[in-house]
Amino acid sequence: MKETALTGEPDGARAGKTRGEPQPDHVVATPGHDSPFRFERQRNELRFRVLRLALRTWITPQYVRLRLEGMDLAGFDSRGADDHIRLFFPSTEIGPSEVDGFRNSPSRDITPLSWDAEEGWLDVELTIHPGAGVASPWAADAPIGSLVGQGGPRGSKVMIGRPEAWFLAGDETAVPAIRRFLADAGADATGMVLVETEDAQHEIPLAAPKGVTVEYVHRDGVAAGLALSARLDRITAAERLAGTVIGFVAAESSVVGPARALLLDRWALRAEAVTARGYWKRGVARYDEAH
Incomplete structure (x- = not known):
């Protein structure tokens, strides 16, 4: 060792x-069988x-x-x-x-x-x-x-089938889940990944398919969640990924509202295809105990 x-x-x-089981400040559900992908609880x-x-x-x-x-x-x-x-x-x-x-x-x-x-x-x-x-x-x-x-x-919330595009976003606490989604996406996957980190020195390397862009959003001293929330707010309806899209966002709890506004409102994804979770909350030691 x-x-x-x-x-x-x-x-x-x-x-x-x-x-696991859904936690506070989240949206998560299961697409119907007419979708290219769905989730099954195990x-x-x-x-x-x-x-x-x-x-x-x-x-x-x-x-x-x-x-x-x-x-x-x-x-x-x-x-x-x-x-x-x-x-x-x-x-x-x-x-x-x-x-x-x-x-x-x-x-x-x-x-x-x-x-x-x-x-x-x-x-x-x-x-x-x-x-x-x-x-x-x-x-x-x-x-x-x-x-x-x-x-x-x-x-476990097991994905059956595959979406046509992947939108994955979060801070450092979401990186293991993002890694696992990317590993399952396949070499021909398309999509977008946003990762909030403190600065360039703290960027966490991610292996992504060629068709998936990875962008790091730096806090540069501001409170956790604010930089990622602002980046989500800047994404327009015209930038919607094509096809059936899975949306996963997990970070400090303040990102949940901007994530819902983007994925459910501007992009009009089905709620069943969206997960928006607060893994933790500023100033609350045992908020979710996740990550």
Whole structure:
């Protein structure tokens, strides 16, 4: 097991190999069967696992990928790009058999990025907020070999079929879901991706099909969500992507209104094809506990 400072895209299993429930401030539904794509809800077997930190990879100065390992991952699956699992961070050192100790520890919801259940590894990515909460300090500083509890995903929203175009937007907390959507899009996909980051130094590399444009929106010191909201507000009806479009926007909760205005009003997408979610809210520590 080792720690590295390399950057880049997920390796090994697909972003999701053998790859939740709606949260506050969101719109999410299921297209009808006459659409080229639809979503189906899938319930997953609930199991609690204890995993070991095996690798830490810094993508930017405040964004890190963690590899968690453990044979408990046998049977793990996550078929929805926007799925969430929960990680439990014990404040004191406890043994792998002390399951109740892990269950009672502070926890955080995140999107699983990639895994190989047979080989027993799971990759996740987290944004580091120095001095905030329990997940950030653990993700940044926990010694290699540290133990963490893991549960979920409780359910998956599985895409059946494919849209003709993809509109994906979010801040750093949405990047794992955006990565997974892009991995599923296919080499011939068309679309647009917007990612809000602090500045150019904090841009997170994304692998996208040739027909999908990726644009970074910089906060440059303004409050989270404002830069992305302003960019969404500037997109006109004439810029609507052609064909049947999936719209996914997830970031600080203030982006939900501008996302709805763009996707549901100006672009007139069906509500069933749109997800607009507040993954977190400024000043509210346990708003959604996601990312």
